[in-house]
Amino acid sequence: MNLLSVENISKSYGERVLFSDLSFGINQDQKIALIAKNGTGKTSLLNIITGIDTPDTGQVVSRNGIHIAFLPQEPNLNPDLTIEETIFQSDSPILTVLHNYEQALKNPEDTKQYQKAFEQMELHNAWDFETQYKQILFKLKLEDLNLKVANLSGGQKKRLALAQILISKPDLLILDEPTNHLDLEMIEWLENYFAQEKITLFMVTHDRFFLERVCNEIIELDNNTLYQYKGNYSYYLEKKDARMTAEAASLDKAKNLYNKELDWMRRQPKARTTKSKSRIDDFYVIKEKAHQRRKEHKVQLEINMERLGSKIIEIHNVSKAYGNKQILKNFEYTFKKGERVGIIGKNGTGKSSFLNLITKSTAPDTGKVIVGDTIKIGYYTQSGIEVKPEQKVIDVIKEFGEFIPLTKGKVISAGQLLERFMFDRKKQYDYVEKLSGGESKRLYLCTVLIQNPNFLILDEPTNDLDIVTLNVLEDFLLDYPGCLLVVSHDRYFMDKIVDHLFVFKGEGEIEDFPGNYSDYRIYEDSVEVEEKTEPKKEKKNWKKDANSALSYNEQKEYSRIERELKKLAEEKEQMEAAFADGTILADQVNEASQQLQAILDQIEEKEMRWMELMEKMEE
Structure with missing residues (x-):
């Protein structure tokens, strides 16, 4: 009906x-x-x-x-x-x-x-x-x-x-x-x-x-x-892809036909017959189809980001409360190069406050946040930016930067970045007050990215953005070589972008979950099923439990392996970085390769033992 x-x-x-x-x-x-x-x-x-x-x-x-x-x-x-x-x-x-x-x-x-x-x-x-x-x-x-x-x-x-x-x-x-x-x-x-x-x-x-x-x-x-x-x-997605493929094939045929018809048009005398007039009309239809251009851009950028030093951001024993509301409680974390962390949790559990602590716009009650000397933070907040009256789109972004440097001496200019985020040349000279809510958010994103930060913080970046823009942003972030910290309720976005999660549970409790949002949901659902089938059994925790089934010596071994794995991971990153930036000389490559392989073998061996102890803890 x-x-x-x-x-x-x-x-x-x-x-x-x-x-x-x-x-x-x-x-x-x-x-x-x-x-x-x-x-x-x-x-x-x-x-x-x-x-x-x-x-x-x-x-x-x-x-x-x-x-x-x-x-x-x-x-x-x-x-x-x-x-x-x-x-x-x-x-x-x-x-x-x-x-x-x-x-x-x-x-x-x-x-x-x-x-x-x-x-x-x-x-x-x-x-x-x-x-x-x-x-x-x-x-x-x-x-x-x-x-x-x-x-x-x-x-x-x-x-x-x-x-x-x-x-x-x-x-x-x-x-x-x-x-x-x-x-x-x-x-x-x-x-x-x-x-x-x-x-x-x-x-x-x-x-x-x-x-x-x-x-x-x-x-x-x-x-x-x-x-x-x-x-x-x-x-x-499946049917649109098929349609786009068909349109591309049709467009190629139209281009070929257009070229043939253009050659024919040039060879004809000025006098036209009725039959040739019809063909001329057809020619202009073909021309219009052949010259169609989709204003969609796939981001494939090798960004030449400012170098990250050995110290990124360290959070030492930080606590924060507003009145009786505990946001953080003795939180410890050290960010590593290239980390991609997602933050999830109920409204009011302190996600945005956590970001403000990291950017030092809010001071902790106890503990300290240390930001490395080489760190350049780009912070996309929910509040957006204030623009001057009668300011044009291109002028807004140029206040924050003229270009992003790429590898091999190339750059992407402010105008090119705007084009990638679907502000065509005409739109770039529109007044900002004419933009829709989603377009304003898109422009704000560009002002953050043009500054070429090496530690990017995004607080609900997907609100008010259309799906086309989200795909562009995701492609950009997948190419982004720096550290990424993002708060978002967009589960699809989180699945594509982040490697692990800070789960804000409330009352200052934060869990570091090793996976994306879908991994977390699978884990939570399995726990719920287990609790229903075994109501008397306590909820399992993927983290180390102080009351585990491990002996005293096994608990010591477990802690030691965790420390060793962390150190080995850092050594592996340093070796891989040395290979990537060409600091290893030609006559040192063989020896360095053997060292890297030895580190990988140790990691594999220790991870196997770590998993054995984990399984024993959960019995």
Whole structure:
């Protein structure tokens, strides 16, 4: 059953055409995602569909009587209402029944009111709804219903707006970046909720795990053309790749034909017959197709980053608290060359505060953070940058740097970096105030990267970025030779970029997990299964347990091996670096190769013994 149809709509702002003649439909039980680059009008399209804005041409037709709910990126809530009042500010009949029942419970002496409210709950079968309603509030951490909206953080407001529309049970739910400001636990709950509920969705999201697990159809807006894919994100990638391959083959054929036709055009006399006129018209169609260029860039850069010394960043016995809230507790860590660390954890566990400690914008309560002399930190924060009025895109980035040096004496200029992040030459001379939210974030990223840091810190870099930009950023970071520390709720991004995780558990506890996000989820899921099947057995820990089954001597051996492995790893890195930078002379290569092999053999031998002891600890 069709719920809503978009018919030949167009939208422009002055000379800037966002889209034109777009048409598609939304049917019951479809879960559709719209994918497009930043600045191509995704949010404008959602505003038109929901009636907030109107198209220049065309129309949006919805089925009579359907309830459409919209979750924008920035919720519009009444600051004077409480959480409870906001939730019940809906015309949903079942919500009214539930609200009356909740009020009756507060006045038990009024038996007549209670009896009436109870009968209405029975009549509307609202008991299951009440359970689900409370579950949604619990999962979105909105238990204190008396809190005023004015006193909520941006993340709490987003969760409240989400709760409000989920509880109202709309026929069609339209979402603009629903996972922004949610922590991983909430995102995964929302995924499961949407996957299991019989609900019709139309959304814009950059969260590719979310797309994979929730959506059954993807619409891509590319160069003002809509492409529809009847499947999830992996299906979309497969079919898009096939389409791009076919387009490339078609483009090559068009180029060949164009060259032949160009030669024919040059040889013809000025007088034309009707037949040749038709061929001329065809020629211009072929020419247009042959000269198409996709504005997509794959980053393959050999960055000539400033040299990293032996000391990177060392964190010694650092503790930090805000009042009674413990962020770090006696934390120790020494960063190594080329490390790629991801940070995950619930909102409020201190992830951003940890980054501020490392960059020394916040001082620890105890302990110290030592930054090596050669370290140049690039810090991408959630707050973004302030730009001057009437400043152009190219001028903003040039304030931070003119180029990034590459190997072999090459450079990538500020303009070229902008092009790689999809600011074409024309866009580079636009005023910054004209940029969309995602484009502004993209520009901010470029201002951090152009400074050529050798220790890059990214705090939620994927928020508001489209999937195309995320792929470009991922490619850039995969080529990045320095240290990388990133906080992100984007699980797909974390899987591609990081090698291990700092898991913020709360109360100052941080675990160093040796793997990416998917590895961590597999581990956590296996622990949950084990706890269910063996409820009396304590949760296993992949780290060393003080109460392990090891003897005293074995515990000493375990600790010794860990220290030796760390030292061997450092020696291996130094040897490999010497080979890479050419400091080993030709007559020393054989001896150095043998030394490196000896180190690798020792590492393998000690890792085998370390694993034996680990297995014994877990018995």
